[in-house]
Amino acid sequence: MDDSQKRKSRLEIGHVLFIDIAGYSTLTTEEESEALPELNRIVRDTEAVREAEAAQQLIVLPTGDGMALIFTGSIEEPVECALQLSQALRAQPNLAVRMGIHSGPVHSIADVNQRDNIAGAGINLAQRVMDCGDAGHILVSKRVAEDLGHYRRWQSYLHDLGDFEVKHGVVVSVVNLYADGVGNSAPPAKLKQSARGLSRARSKRSPILIGLVAVLLFTFAVVALIFAPAILKQLGKRNTADHGQPPAAAASLPILAKSVAVLPFENLSEDKGSAYFVAGMQDEILTALAKIRELKVISRTSTARYRSRPDNLKAIAQELGVAAILEGSVQRLGDAVHITVQLIDGRNDAHLWADSYDRELKNVFGMEREVAETVASKLKAELSPQDATELARVPTTNAQAYDRYLKAEYAQNEFKAARVNSLKPAIDLYEQAIALDPQFALAYARLAEAELRSSLIEEHSPQLMADSQKHVAKALELDRNLIDGHLVQALIYLRVNHDSVRALAEVEPLRVRAPNEPRILRVMSDAKGDMGDWQGQLDAIKRAIELDPRNTEYLKTLAATYIGLRRYAEAIETAIRVRSLEPEDWVTRLNLVGMLMWSDRLAEAEAELQQWPDAKLQSLIRASKYALLQQIEVWNRNYDAALALKIPDIPNRLPTIMIPVGNIQKNTDLGFIHLYKGDKASAEQAFTAARKELERLRT
Structure with missing residues (x-):
């Protein structure tokens, strides 16, 4: 260090x-x-x-x-x-x-x-x-x-x-x-x-001494808000997605009449390997609906947490804050596709509309556009000329390239959901789609995003970063109006070049064309925060959450924003909401404990940690749990109780600012506790032990 x-x-x-x-x-x-x-x-x-x-x-x-x-x-x-x-x-x-x-x-x-x-x-x-x-x-x-x-x-x-x-x-x-x-x-x-x-x-009232703070752990948790999926994979902690009903939201969302959520479609194909295609059809119809500016359309990240054809549509509509639910089924046999959809009034379970479509794979884009236009009509949302132009866009006419693209999208979403450990399969599939159709601008943009994400959180490869920049440039060369291309370019400005002004300039014009795209709002939020526009940052991420209310990545960003503004009560409320959606997400729980401690709510922080049975926790998480329990005892001046807590041994890590456990950090903390007690000899012994561990790593 x-x-x-x-x-x-x-x-x-x-x-x-x-x-x-x-x-x-x-x-x-x-x-x-x-x-x-x-x-x-x-x-x-x-x-x-x-x-x-x-x-x-x-x-x-x-x-x-x-x-x-x-x-x-x-x-x-x-x-x-x-x-x-x-x-x-x-x-x-x-x-x-x-x-x-x-x-x-x-x-x-x-x-x-x-x-x-x-x-x-x-x-x-x-x-x-x-x-x-x-x-x-x-x-x-x-x-x-x-x-x-x-x-x-x-x-x-x-x-x-x-x-x-x-x-x-x-x-x-x-x-x-x-x-x-x-x-x-x-x-x-x-x-x-x-x-x-x-x-x-x-x-x-019991006296509270502000003592040795769990600073490093909390710093790690805030950093992990952005990269939590990768960290979870690296530590082998799987958090598989819930295909049933997720927990209720912290508060009911307002219901707009012209609002809809598209639930996962049911796979009726004999080949269950067609899951990628079924998910792709849901995504493409959702994307088409999102282009209609008079509609509020909930993002896939929130709807993916539900199973297909659930029994409780009314409750789901309330949780997502929508008036209508679109559900459907897909059956594929070779290049032949049969899709059935139905629109349900989420307020009373009434059927508003249903239809079925038989298409060849190369003609599914017309079907997706037709479904979107019909749903808009049933919800009394008018299409503007710009909406019609956006809906008419066809990304490729090559059926095989489109099939590879859907497989790549599925692979990238599996990585985002922490169900697979690498983006390499997605990158390979995007490249195959481009090889089949060199004019496939959207595939270039999505490839660039996968390479950027992999470079930032997986492989840290300069070559991947260079490839990402090359491919987004190609996407915009092929289609200068491509929303996904401008989004990836903005992310490169923001994450790689640290140029918030250019990132914001890249995405702000997209808001008119894609009012239901929360990714645009997320970039705007981050860019405005970097520029010191705290209220703009908060407004943008809140709007993104309205469109994607169960996206825990956005909710974690909101919590981090509240922390930066020292609005700890709201940060805690948001972290509790994340925990209800992802109860096994240890990063969020540790972050929540840190916020409770910062707010002098020590009893609640301790209770939050004690709810975690040791048997469920890997060594790193268990060590982090006991390190925080130790700090709580120190804050309460219970130094003997702090020393009595046995933090499990795990390998040291450098820099220890990222993961504050291991013997280096543990012995350093013990040294400070002995100092608080006035026991200089024991403190010196602990600090010496920490130094020896550190020197061993340096050689």
Whole structure:
């Protein structure tokens, strides 16, 4: 691990001064544009800030309506800074500022956009302390007050306010810091509001120490949100798709009259090896429907979780938020295809329409277009001229090439669902389709996507990356209006070139042509996040989830977005929704545990881990489980209990920032726990053992 990685992974104690402008959301745009720069100027002019910056012992974290100042020197530094700010702000009566101070662990992380950021319970609790106050208040946590109380200078400044109940039922003990000319001596308004409910809370409240955080595991979990399928395969943890009914959604979705979901078609062919063709027919009809702008069409990823011809169509329609369900069956004999479809009203199970089609393989595109047009008519959705143009597009006239293409699509979807371990079969089949029809632009685009995905998460091959760029260029040369081609090009800009501006410019024009394509919205969300447009990022991924409500990849992205915005309650709610859809997804569960810990919901975090029987877990996951249980005990100052937990031995990994288990990490954690107990000899012994393991890997 290089020095930069060590710095990023190392836990440090930060003395945090959290500052915001009270009532900032009620200011006019003009007032906002004046208030923040003025606050920034006053902060920068304080002697405490200048001295800490000169000593390289200060990190400034903007928060939208204020900032967090993380001092890494003395506990007195944020207090001195707060007093200096309070004095300076007396000359600015229109700038209503409140401050909160706490001392606790902080650490460097890569945020949802892979930029360096600072997080940790030290910052979270400082914000909660500040939130208890009004304009002019300097509030400090009980822990900071206890540390300051050892010095005669500060004793007269400290005025105990008691306990406040804040978010999620968490109770914080707060002390008001003021003297003549600094601070605000008036009791906070929230003190009266929360006093009634605290008598019971005090009896139940156990002291929470923000100790050694499971930073590295949580970092791994956030990274794994993007690459979870590959990680699951590499570790041999299979999570086969549920072909029955998935769990209910967290909340009912609104029902639009012009909305439809296409469920998996039933395979009536004698050759059960035709599964790829049956899935392809469903996909192609769904794709045709999605081109109609007046319709809301649910993506395949969400509908694939259901079995064909289920009994509970009304419940499924409610879960997916659609008014109608299209189901069907496919029978294939050589190049002859028989397809039956029926449209069901999801609100009352009434049959709206049914028909059957007999076609040769080379003529299925006309059938797909006819089905889409009829469904639109039954749902009273009008086709625009542009819709008709999109529906008329035929990707190939070569039946054999189309058959290879459907097989390739099936193979790529099997990889995405973590049912196979490699994209190589899909890549080979796309290449066969192109060999049969060199003008097959869509096959070039899909080949480019498979190569890009394989290069990023499977083989890490520069040649695959070069091939992907070559093939997407060929796809757009053959068809400059190809939506899939522009999508892959945008992904290359975003994931390979790290050029969010070009990625966004590539996909934004596609929204008009493909309003039901959630992949476009996913790229827009990621690009806007990289550009700092947090609300745009959130809006885009939420819209993608409306079209694909059971796509756990999108839901994980939403959770990661909430984490980046420090909206932990919503992140937790989203992670719980993912867990209900994929109960065996250990990445999501560990991520959820991390968020619960960050939110001081330690009992819930522990319960989440204890629900996992050890017998079901592989060694890596079991070691991660006990590493987190150990951290929870540390947070609660139960050091002996933390040391008593036996974390299973697994091989060391480098860099350990990715997977924080193995003897290197385990002994490092033990060393810190011994330090917290004051046992320096045992700490040195543990750190030495960790170093020996690390040196062994380096040689």
